[in-house]
Amino acid sequence: MSMKKILKMMEFALFNPEKYDEAHIKKKFKEKNYNLFSLFCLGGPPEMQLAHYIGPDKLKLTQKGVREYHRLESKQSQRRFNSLMLIATSILAFIAILNLLKLIEYI
Numbered sequence: 001m002s003m004k005k006i007l008k009m010m011e012f013a014l015f016n017p018e019k020y021d022e023a024h025i026k027k028k029f030k031e032k033n034y035n036l037f038s039l040f041c042l043g044g045p046p047e048m049q050l051a052h053y054i055g056p057d058k059l060k061l062t063q064k065g066v067r068e069y070h071r072l073e074s075k076q077s078q079r080r081f082n083s084l085m086l087i088a089t090s091i092l093a094f095i096a097i098l099n100l101l102k103l104i105e106y107i
Helices: 001-017 020-027 032-044 062-106
Strands: 050-053 058-061
Touching: 001 020, 001 058, 001 062, 020 032, 020 062, 032 050, 058 062
Parallel strands: none
Antiparallel strands: 050 058
């Protein structure tokens, strides 16, 4: 569940580059969620960071951060699709079993 929150913050930083400072982002997404985002995107050595602050605390995703955002978003979409396909397959299998039972009754 926390990856979903991190993705929301990454999306916010991607579509609003260099517009908002740390205080505004903490207020918008709550302190706990900001700390998760900070650990994931702002932590580590500079070459590993996915986001950084420019000028007077204006947040921006790095090029690597944008690629990681799209990768994670794609992965999340794939999970949703897989869940939907599992549900659809289960329903179709159940209907097929019911039809098979009806066929056996007619014989």
